[in-house]
Amino acid sequence: MEKLTIHSLVARAVLVPLDPPLTTASGVVAAAPLVLIDLKTEEGVTGCAYVFCYSPVVMGPIAETLRNIGDLVKGAAVAPQDLDRLLRARFRLLGVQGLVGMAMAGFDMAAWDALAKAAGLPLVSLLGGTVCAVPVYDSHSMLAADQAAAAAAESHAKGFGAIKVKIGHPGIAEDLAVIRATRDAAGPDMAIMVDYNQSLSVPEAMARARILDDEGLAWIEEPTIAEDFAGHAKIADAARTAVQLGENWWGLPDMQKAIAAGASDLAMIDVMKIGGVTGWMKAAALAEGAGLPVSSHLWPEVSAHLLAVTPGAHLLEYLDLAAPVLQQPAQVQGGKVVIRDEPGSGVAWDEAAVSRYAAD
Incomplete structure (x- = not known):
């Protein structure tokens, strides 16, 4: 497996309609607010993941947090354990729950997807x-x-x-x-x-x-x-x-x-x-x-x-x-x-649909 180096991180917000809406005793979710993550590497491998934001109100802040994380780790090796320790140290005073934790987890999923693709293996x-x-x-x-x-x-x-x-x-x-x-x-x-x-x-x-x-x-x-x-x-x-x-x-x-x-x-x-x-x-x-x-x-x-x-x-x-x-x-x-016998986690975008549901 080749070593991967982080080049950039792209975060895009989409609002995906749910048919039927997701109804619970605590409220109704009519559309899924998602932030899609593309972790791009110097070697040309892109890791993909998404986070579910629960409310459209936080899509923008989470996307911006992800972009800031991308700036923090630019040039680093795609090594999820090391990156997790790095980000936890960087956000220690703020804490790693809530929006920061959601962004970190999405980044982590994308990193593992990139590693699996580079190895030519399903994530499992x-x-x-x-x-x-x-x-x-x-x-x-x-x-x-x-x-x-x-x-x-x-x-x-x-x-x-x-x-x-x-x-x-x-x-x-x-x-x-x-x-x-x-x-x-x-x-x-x-x-x-x-x-x-x-x-x-x-x-x-x-x-x-x-x-x-x-x-x-x-x-x-x-x-x-x-x-x-x-x-x-x-x-x-x-x-x-x-x-x-x-x-x-x-x-x-x-x-x-x-x-x-x-x-x-x-x-x-x-x-x-x-x-x-x-x-x-x-x-x-x-x-x-x-x-x-x-x-x-x-x-x-x-x-x-x-x-x-x-x-x-x-x-x-x-x-x-x-x-x-x-x-x-x-x-x-x-x-x-x-589970499909294909490299990665199985997350890959239908770009036409992404454009159709773009929220930013």
């Missing part, structure tokens, strides 16, 4: 694994019972073995109606998970979890505020059903706090919030030590490679917000995402 192979198919679940919005049934039937027809529905309706009766309609449509063999998107108080979450224990769910996700680890520990103690946290862990410190509190029975790692590929590998080791099965949040292209080298890998979330701007989005076959 560069990380010591083999090209394979990763079990996946279909991830849906917050729906009424009849809509949830239709979505479950469609997921079943497509070969998914698991489905997640978002709940958090005003009353538990509505939540139960959605879950039971999903079960009736999906059949007895499909695993069903539910996601409250942080919408309940701790006492309400405990009360609902006890009722949901009779529904045969695979997990209950983020029933209360994500950073309330003590509250989640109380909910986990009250419920027989597994509690799932992780998508809002900002790096290893949050993950360590959640584990110490006994806040979650499972781990759902978000490659952006955990610190990119470099952060994921550390988090996977931490999860293994704690005996927590690991699932992914968003980023199905990159996450498939990472789950394939993660001990205790559980399920990949199939919710591909970037698909409209990708040349080859992740594809599900027989309830699994098949």
Whole structure:
């Protein structure tokens, strides 16, 4: 593998419409605000990645932060561990959560993509694994019972073995109606998970979890505020059903706090919030030590490679917000995402679509 030297970093903002919009108990996302990253090297290899900004308001600041990072590392070797240490030292007084952490993680993902391309290997192979198919679940919005049934039937027809529905309706009766309609449509063999998107108080979450224990769910996700680890520990103690946290862990410190509190029975790692590929590998080791099965949040292209080298890998979330701007989005076959035997992470831009959805 040839040594790579950073030449420049290009960051472009796009606003990708979602059809249908992503509806949760905490709000509606009608379009995906993304910042696309191209890490260009002196050797002509370009590493690609993207970050999901959640709100269009922060697309500009994140893109500008990425460009400033590019200026900081210009001329440096593409060595993700070294670059991570360099940037953490540079941003120590500011901190590496929030927008800075998102930008750093996107940069890290692009760096690993460049290394894999230079080596002529899929990212999974560069990380010591083999090209394979990763079990996946279909991830849906917050729906009424009849809509949830239709979505479950469609997921079943497509070969998914698991489905997640978002709940958090005003009353538990509505939540139960959605879950039971999903079960009736999906059949007895499909695993069903539910996601409250942080919408309940701790006492309400405990009360609902006890009722949901009779529904045969695979997990209950983020029933209360994500950073309330003590509250989640109380909910986990009250419920027989597994509690799932992780998508809002900002790096290893949050993950360590959640584990110490006994806040979650499972781990759902978000490659952006955990610190990119470099952060994921550390988090996977931490999860293994704690005996927590690991699932992914968003980023199905990159996450498939990472789950394939993660001990205790559980399920990949199939919710591909970037698909409209990708040349080859992740594809599900027989309830699994098949990692392509091609160099890199699989992220490459459909430039016509990028131009169509450009936001800056």
